[in-house]
Amino acid sequence: xxxLLLILPQNTCRLILNYNCLGVFQEQNCKGKLxxxxxxxxxxxxxxxxxxxxxKDTEGFYNYYNAVAKKSKQNETDIxxxxxxxxxxxxxxxxxxxxxxxxxxxHGLIQAFSRTNRILDKNKTQGNIVCFxxxxxxxxxxxxxxxxxxAIDEIIVEPYEAYVEKFNEATQRLxxxxxxxxxVDGLYSEEDQLxxxxxxxxxxxxxxxxxxxxEFTWDDLQIEEQLFADYTSKYLDLKExxxxxxxxxxxxxxxxxxxxxxxxxxxTINVTxxxxxxxxxxxxxxxxxxxxxxxxxxxxxxxxxSLRSKRELIExxxxxxxxxxxxxxxxxxxxxxxxxxxxxxxLQELVKTENLSEEKTERLIENYLFTEREPLRKEILDLxxxxxxxxxxxxxxxxxxxxxxxxxVDTFVNGISGN
Numbered sequence: 194x195x196x197l198l199l200i201l202p203q204n205t206c207r208l209i210l211n212y213n214c215l216g217v218f219q220e221q222n223c224k225g226k227l228x229x230x231x232x233x234x235x236x237x238x239x240x241x242x243x244x245x246x247x248x249k250d251t252e253g254f255y256n257y258y259n260a261v262a263k264k265s266k267q268n269e270t271d272i273x274x275x276x277x278x279x280x281x282x283x284x285x286x287x288x289x290x291x292x293x294x295x296x297x298x299x300h301g302l303i304q305a306f307s308r309t310n311r312i313l314d315k316n317k318t319q320g321n322i323v324c325f326x327x328x329x330x331x332x333x334x335x336x337x338x339x340x341x342x343x344a345i346d347e348i349i350v351e352p353y354e355a356y357v358e359k360f361n362e363a364t365q366r367l368x369x370x371x372x373x374x375x376x377v378d379g380l381y382s383e384e385d386q387l388x389x390x391x392x393x394x395x396x397x398x399x400x401x402x403x404x405x406x407x408e409f410t411w412d413d414l415q416i417e418e419q420l421f422a423d424y425t426s427k428y429l430d431l432k433e434x435x436x437x438x439x440x441x442x443x444x445x446x447x448x449x450x451x452x453x454x455x456x457x458x459x460x461t462i463n464v465t466x467x468x469x470x471x472x473x474x475x476x477x478x479x480x481x482x483x484x485x486x487x488x489x490x491x492x493x494x495x496x497x498x499s500l501r502s503k504r505e506l507i508e509x510x511x512x513x514x515x516x517x518x519x520x521x522x523x524x525x526x527x528x529x530x531x532x533x534x535x536x537x538x539x540l541q542e543l544v545k546t547e548n549l550s551e552e553k554t555e556r557l558i559e560n561y562l563f564t565e566r567e568p569l570r571k572e573i574l575d576l577x578x579x580x581x582x583x584x585x586x587x588x589x590x591x592x593x594x595x596x597x598x599x600x601x602v603d604t605f606v607n608g609i610s611g612n
Contacts, residue, residue, distance in 0.1 A: 231248070232248065235247075235248050235257055238257070238260075238261070242260075242264065242269075244260060246260060258278070261273070262279070262283060265283075265285050265287075265288070266284070266285045266287075268285075268287040279308065280301070280304055280305045280308065283308060284308070284311055285308075285311065286311040288308055288309055288311065288320070289309060289320060289321060290309065290320070290321040290322075290323060291305065291306065291308055291309050291320065291321070291322050291323070292323045292325070293305070293322060293323065293324045293325065293326070293328065294325040294326060295326070296326060296328075296331075297328060297331065298331045298334070298335065299331075299334070299335050299338060299339075300335070300339070302328065302331055302332060302335045303335050303336075303339055306320070306322055306332075308320075309321065309322065319350050319402075319405070321405060350402070353403065353406040353408050353409065356399055356402050356403045356406075357403065357413045357414065359399055360396060360399040360400065360403060360414055361414060361415045363392065363395050363396045363399055364396065364414070364415045364416045365415070366392050366395075367389075367392045367393055367396060367424070370385075370388050370389050370392055371389055371424075374420070374423045374424060374427060377389060377424070377427040377430075377431075378427075383447060386431055386447060387447060387450065389428075389431070390428065390431060390447065390450055390452065391450075393424055393425075393428050394428075394452070394453060396421075397425075397453065398453070400421070419492075422492060422495075426495040428452070429495075429501055431447065432452045433501065435447055435448055464500070464503065464507070464528075467490060467493065467494075467500065467507060468524060468525050468528055470486060470489060470490050470493075471490070471511070471515060471524055471528075472521045472522075472524050472525075473486055474486040474487060474490065474515075475515065475518065475521045475524065476521050490511070491508075494507060494508065502600065502603050502604040503604055506532070506535055506604070509535075510528060510531050514527060514528075514531055532605070535605075536605040539601060539604070539605065540554070540555070540601065543597055543598070543601060547576075547577070547593075547594050547597070548577060548578050548579060549576040549577060549578065549594070550576055550577075550578055553575070553576050554576050554598075557572060557573075557576060557598070558598060558601070558602065561598070561602065562602065562606060567595070567599070568595065568598070570587065570588070570591040570592075570595070573591045573594050573595050573598070574587060574590070574591050574594075576594065577590075
């Protein structure tokens with residue numbers, strides 16, 4: 194969803210004058226045109242979200258203001274264009290970038306810049322401020338006043354060039370451990386595998402920081418994008434080998450490591466996206482185009498966290514079902530049929546292997562999806578047909594079944610559509 198919301202106090206047209214009213218308004222008749230355009234934006238907002246906003250009086254305006262604030266906090270808007278609003282008292286962890294064309298100073302500057310500092314996850318470690326005026330000295334003054342001079346280096350992130358240098362140094366450390374991608378397969382001891390995981394995780398962290406900079410380009414780095422993706426695939430392979438549902442595997446020192454997979458995940462890459470690529474693949478005429486699209490598909494299956502659990506099934510569909518589909522428009526429907534069959538097989542395998550009640554298991558999974566709360570161990574053990582195990586085995590068996598259920602949901606539900 195792309196939505197531009199124009200939020201302006203009813204008695205001001207100063208911001209529009211600065212921008213020549215977005216190429217629409219002229220200075221002499223700005224106020225009337227501004228109010229007219231504002232009312233149109235409010236109508237579009239109401240239609241989009243199914244609301245009835247009316248800004249003909251002050252109360253109506255602030256009802257609209259609060260509605261926009263709520264949508265923004267819920268990540269349902271992309272851009273807010275404001276004049277002297279939302280600078281204080283407004284917090285949204287999704288707010289990433291603030292564009293400033295105003296002379297700010299002291300507490301006003303700190304309050305405005307602080308709108309971007311709500312940490313969301315490891316993907317959002319800082320906010321971005323884009324200034325159309327030189328506020329460097331005012332920023333330093335404000336930080337020194339409300340914190341201390343030494344805090345400037347902690348509050349303001351380092352220049353892009355500094356992260357490039359750190360990333361290239363981290364690349365050299367990685368290559369000392371695994372000079373080639375295939376070298377990862379030769380790491381037999383857990384200590385060696387741990388060194389690789391820590392080295393590559395450091396690179397992922399730096400890459401995530403650099404990717405926030407507009408000047409970021411792979412040309413500055415001492416590793417090609419495809420090679421980085423290949424190492425990512427090996428990194429995920431190591432993570433997948435740590436199967437907590439397999440009681441035959443001994444405890445690993447890697448179990449205590451946070452692989453920080455959220456640094457790799459991209460929400461826009463899901464099964465729907467892969468289906469679009471499959472349609473594109475089937476419609477290609479030349480062998481070269483087909484090869485290129487096929488490479489894109491398998492690269493995503495190997496590197497995207499949200500698709501790893503689905504990789505074998507998607508590959509099975511590509512190899513066994515796709516060649517027999519002549520009409521590209523039928524691919525989504527045929528994939529849905531294939532997926533439903535495989536999902537039922539997996540559910541039957543789960544309840545049979547663990548001797549669970551199928552009806553209770555289905556109900557628990559539905560409740561898990563609805564509440565987004567992991568089932569309690571008591572709820573898990575109640576699924577067993579033979580009743581609860583002994584106290585000594587309750588944790589082991591409960592955790593194993595829970596991990597299988599989470600794996601089932603991750604494979605067949607999460608990332609199938611939306612996002």
